[in-house]
Amino acid sequence: MTGPPSYVFWKASDLKHIIFALAIGAAFTPSLVRADIVDEILDDQVLPAMQALAESSEDLAQIAQTICRPGASPLRDAYHQAFDAWVRVSHLRFGPTETNNRAFALAFWPDSRGKTPKTLAKHLRSADPALLTPEGIAQSSIAGRGFYALEFMYFDQNFTSAKPHEYRCALTAAMAQDIAVNTAAIHRDWQDSYADQMRSASGRYQDETEVKQELYKSLNTGLQLLADMRLGRPLGSFDKPRPKRAEAWRSGRSQHHIVLALQSLQPLAIALADGDQDLIARLETAFQKPILRALRLDDPRLAGVADPANRFRLEALQQEVNDLRALIESDLGPSLGVLAGFNSLDGD
Amino acid sequence: MTSRRGFLAGLLASSLAPTPSWADLGRPAFLTAAKDPDGSYLLAGLSEAGAIQFTCPLPGRGHAAAAHPTRPEAVAFARRPGRFADVIDCRNGTPLARLEPPQGHHFYGHGLFTPDGSRLFTTENDYENGRGRIGIWEVARGYRRIGSFDSGGVGPHDMLLRQSQSGPQLAIANGGIETHPDSGRAKLNLPQMRPNLSLLSLDGQVQEVMELAPELHLNSIRHLAISSQGILGFAMQWQGDPGADLPLLGLYEPGTPPDLLAEGDPRLRNMRGYGGSVAFSPDDLTIGVTSPRGGVVQVMETRSGHIIKEHALRDVCGLATARSGFIASTGLGAIAALTGHTAKQLRHHDLAWDNHLVPLT
Numbered sequence: 001m002t003g004p005p006s007y008v009f010w011k012a013s014d015l016k017h018i019i020f021a022l023a024i025g026a027a028f029t030p031s032l033v034r035a036d037i038v039d040e041i042l043d044d045q046v047l048p049a050m051q052a053l054a055e056s057s058e059d060l061a062q063i064a065q066t067i068c069r070p071g072a073s074p075l076r077d078a079y080h081q082a083f084d085a086w087v088r089v090s091h092l093r094f095g096p097t098e099t100n101n102r103a104f105a106l107a108f109w110p111d112s113r114g115k116t117p118k119t120l121a122k123h124l125r126s127a128d129p130a131l132l133t134p135e136g137i138a139q140s141s142i143a144g145r146g147f148y149a150l151e152f153m154y155f156d157q158n159f160t161s162a163k164p165h166e167y168r169c170a171l172t173a174a175m176a177q178d179i180a181v182n183t184a185a186i187h188r189d190w191q192d193s194y195a196d197q198m199r200s201a202s203g204r205y206q207d208e209t210e211v212k213q214e215l216y217k218s219l220n221t222g223l224q225l226l227a228d229m230r231l232g233r234p235l236g237s238f239d240k241p242r243p244k245r246a247e248a249w250r251s252g253r254s255q256h257h258i259v260l261a262l263q264s265l266q267p268l269a270i271a272l273a274d275g276d277q278d279l280i281a282r283l284e285t286a287f288q289k290p291i292l293r294a295l296r297l298d299d300p301r302l303a304g305v306a307d308p309a310n311r312f313r314l315e316a317l318q319q320e321v322n323d324l325r326a327l328i329e330s331d332l333g334p335s336l337g338v339l340a341g342f343n344s345l346d347g348d
Numbered sequence: 349m350t351s352r353r354g355f356l357a358g359l360l361a362s363s364l365a366p367t368p369s370w371a372d373l374g375r376p377a378f379l380t381a382a383k384d385p386d387g388s389y390l391l392a393g394l395s396e397a398g399a400i401q402f403t404c405p406l407p408g409r410g411h412a413a414a415a416h417p418t419r420p421e422a423v424a425f426a427r428r429p430g431r432f433a434d435v436i437d438c439r440n441g442t443p444l445a446r447l448e449p450p451q452g453h454h455f456y457g458h459g460l461f462t463p464d465g466s467r468l469f470t471t472e473n474d475y476e477n478g479r480g481r482i483g484i485w486e487v488a489r490g491y492r493r494i495g496s497f498d499s500g501g502v503g504p505h506d507m508l509l510r511q512s513q514s515g516p517q518l519a520i521a522n523g524g525i526e527t528h529p530d531s532g533r534a535k536l537n538l539p540q541m542r543p544n545l546s547l548l549s550l551d552g553q554v555q556e557v558m559e560l561a562p563e564l565h566l567n568s569i570r571h572l573a574i575s576s577q578g579i580l581g582f583a584m585q586w587q588g589d590p591g592a593d594l595p596l597l598g599l600y601e602p603g604t605p606p607d608l609l610a611e612g613d614p615r616l617r618n619m620r621g622y623g624g625s626v627a628f629s630p631d632d633l634t635i636g637v638t639s640p641r642g643g644v645v646q647v648m649e650t651r652s653g654h655i656i657k658e659h660a661l662r663d664v665c666g667l668a669t670a671r672s673g674f675i676a677s678t679g680l681g682a683i684a685a686l687t688g689h690t691a692k693q694l695r696h697h698d699l700a701w702d703n704h705l706v707p708l709t
Contacts, residue, residue: 094660104614110591142614213662217643228590342383342679342700343624343640343665348411348427348457348505348570 038211041271042195046092049264053085054187057180064176068169070154079154082179083147083248087257088264091222094214095197095204096189102182105138106146109247110233119144120152120159127167137178146182148248150175155250212336216272222265223325230258231318234305241306252300258317259294262287272332279331286327290320370420370708372439376401378668379422380677381410381702391424393438394705396670398683398694404441407434411457412506412704416487417465423447425470429529430455433470435491445491449483452476453496454529458506461487462516462550469518471504472496475528478537480504482518482552497552501544502526502537506571510547510578512602517555518548519580523568525587538587543569545582545600556602567594571625571704573669575632575650578602583623583637596623597637599650609635609653610646618642618658625667625704627674636674636686640665645676645686659684659691666705677701 060078067075086106089097097103108116119141123131130136137145152159153172162168197204198211205211229247234254236242246254266287273279294317297304304310329340370376376393382403383389389406391413411427420438431454435445449455449472459470468491470483480499485491501522508519524543526536535541542565547556560567566588573581580600586592595608596619610616620641628635629647634656636647645659645667659676661684666677673687675694679702683695 098658101614104617108614110593112589112592115593217662233589233591339680341640341663343663343703344643344679348703 037271037274038198038201038208038215041215041268042198045264045267045271046089047190047195049085049089049092050096050183050187050190053082053089054180054183056082056085057176057183061173061176061180064173068172070160070172076154079147079150080251080253082183083151083251083253084256084260086147086183087260090261091218091225091265091268093218093221095194096186099185099189101142102186104146105142106179106182107148108143108146109148110229110245111143111148115141115143116149117152117156117158120149123171124159124162124164124168127164132170132174134174134177134181137174138181145175145178147179150179151248151251209337212272213338215268216333216336216338219265219268219272219328220325222261222268223321223328226258226261226265227318227321227325230254230261231302231314231321234302235311235314235318236305238311241311243301243303243306246302246305249301249303254302255294255297255300259291262291262294262321266291269328269332272336274335276335279335282327282331286320286324290317290324293317293320367418368420368437368439369418370415373420374401376708377670378675379413379415379706379708380666380704381406381413381424382697382699383409383702385698390699391422391436391438392699393708394683396675398675398685400697402438404436404438410702412459413706414459414461414468415706415708416461417463417709419465423459423468423470425455425457425459428454428456428533429473429475429527430457433459447485447491447493450493450496453481453483456503456505460507460509460518463509467550469507471499471507471520473503473527475526478502478526480520480522482507482520482548497548498554500546500548500554500557502541503543503568508572508574508580510574510580512547512555512578514549514555516550518550519572519574520546520548521569521572521582522546523570523585524565525568535587538566541565541568541587543567543584545569545572545580545606547602558600558602558606560598560606560608564594567596571623573626573628573635575628577632579632579650581626581628581635582606583626585623586621590621591617592621593617594621596621596639597626597635597646597648599635607653609648609650610655611653613655615646615655615658618644619646624665627667627669629673630669630671634673636667636676638664638667638676640679645674645691647674647686657686657689659686661691665703666701668705668707675705677705 060082063078201208201211234246269283377396378394389409390403392403393401406424409427410424414423422438423433423435425433433447434443437444453472456471461468468485472481472483474481480501481496482499484495486494499520503523503525504520505523506521510517510519522544524541545558567584569582570585571583582598584596595611597609599607619639622639622641624638624640626637634647635650638645640663643662646655647657648655663679664676668675676684679700681697681699682693685692685694
């Protein structure tokens with residue numbers, strides 16, 4: 001089904017939350033309880049990464065206004081920079097990224113039903129000028145927005161030279177602008193209110209434990225995305241590997257995303273270990289193994305999943321990521337008051 | 349303070365109706381199984397406000413329970429492949445009977461009583477034949493098994509009673525997945541699985557079968573809720589590749605095509621392919637579905653199918669209709685009230701609440 005999504009409706013309901021969140025932000029002066037782990041993660045990781053995302057997206061939007069040719073290196077460089085910045089925060093799926101479905105509008109992946117190319121083809125056919133305005137594109141299907149949609153426009157032959165030429169140029173510029181608007185909103189929310197709500201932990205989060213658990217959950221989200229989606233989807237099964245399901249293979253970014261994800265999850269895990277040197281050492285080792293393996297793959301699109309001689313290296317990588325998950329669940333979780341889920345691991 | 353009228357009413361009730369009733373236990377609103385931190389398992393009755401009104405021990409991990417409509421008796425099912433279910437006197441935990449399905453069957457963890465309390469129905473797996481069965485038990489004769497009939501599909505899981513024009517009927521979620529105790533919980537038939545929602549008369553005549561489109565054949569229909577108008581809500585569990593963008597909640601009004609909710613909304617991904625429990629709000633305007641894997645309860649508008657709220661609740665699974673909206677339970681011990689746009693913790697118990705909150709009606 002590809003009916004028009006009702007964003008206006010969602011926005012109306014989300015707006016209440018924004019107002020509510022703002023009201024909370026104004027009502028509480030952060031009590032400045034020193035939450036060392038939380039401050040460290042916010043100040044050294046989350047806030048700089050969100051700033052980098054907003055700034056590199058703004059750069060991309062600027063360049064996309066003036067350069068249309070998809071192969072132009074300034075445009076591609078800007079795209080890669082901004083997409084990198086997104087992948088580095090793609091595990092931080094709570095709060096500002098979830099308002100108005102911002103994260104989904106930046107990253108509609110996996111796209112198991114091929115909605116992204118369908119939506120883009122429809123846009124090009126209709127050549128609707130309304131889509132070229134920020135409001136118009138913000139209300140269009142998320143499958144046609146964000147980094148993964150832009151990848152089609154820049155790297156897929158069906159789209160890189162699609163006609164009408166002028167409309168395609170204007171649409172890609174509008175898509176880049178939409179990314180910039182979205183990432184700026186995420187950064188602004190983090191900076192203006194959300195980070196403070198995590199530090200003071202007296203409104204949205206009841207106490208510091210809840211804040212740490214949210215961060216721990218995002219660590220798990222990132223590792224799960226890595227093992228099950230970024231690796232698991234292209235791996236498929238031995239008899240039926242699915243190389244075309246690799247993330248961002250058109251732009252040759254699949255392997256790179258694995259490295260980026262591990263490199264941004266590692267400092268989060270280390271910080272959550274809260275100075276436990278023994279645990280930190282084990283985490284370092286458990287991260288280094290897959291990071292080194294991912295760096296050495298020499299398989300940017302993960303095409304090796306379909307080649308028995310190379311496939312085992314990707315399977316080994318997936319195993320190392322799963323080992324890492326097991327270590328984090330058994331040794332890091334309990335210290336943060338997080339036990340393995342009674343219901344979430346069971347299922348019936 | 350006891351009023352004179354209340355005192356007299358109590359006196360009357362006790363003299364005229366000496367039989368035990370749920371009132372003896374303060375009329376619990378919900379039944380649910382749990383794990384104690386010491387490793388033991390129990391069945392608990394909860395008030396509407398989430399307070400524990402009774403507990404009684406269980407021999408192993410439970411799944412769902414069925415409550416007798418009048419007597420303070422509950423049938424606690426072992427989790428699948430369950431070889432037994434215990435009938436418990438909830439006043440003191442005394443086991444009243446142990447139900448064992450016939451050779452070649454095991455329980456799936458759900459069951460229900462007829463409104464008059466005379467019979468119990470249980471969802472079962474006839475695993476040698478790979479067919480779903482519904483077992484029939486006669487309550488008055490010490491829960492004696494008096495027969496069984498085909499469930500209308502494979503892997504019957506949740507089951508509800510529905511009033512139709514032709515009388516009461518069973519709504520059965522045939523999850524479609526074939527399992528065999530010899531291979532534990534391994535799923536044996538994913539390529540061929542065909543879940544359905546079947547409506548059967550109380551004597552086992554198939555009245556309606558609802559199946560989803562073939563491309564959704566890996567979406568196992570598992571748990572049910574019913575609105576005051578008799579519309580069924582069904583929650584699904586996706587057995588295909590992770591990351592697929594699929595509906596996990598639907599509405600079915602017999603005689604009309606099913607209505608899949610929130611289709612195309614990316615937030616369905618937050619459910620991680622798994623709908624745990626489902627319930628309608630008391631006004632039927634919204635329906636909620638839990639996902640322990642996603643740590644989220646999604647509330648959708650029944651009329652439009654739109655997601656109107658996501659409540660983040662770690663390890664949430666149990667969900668039931670409550671006077672002011674929904675009540676939810678988590679594996680971390682929380683009982684929460686979900687009202688409109690807010691989630692409020694009502695209670696926290698040092699227990700891990702298991703899969704379902706079963707309403708006592």
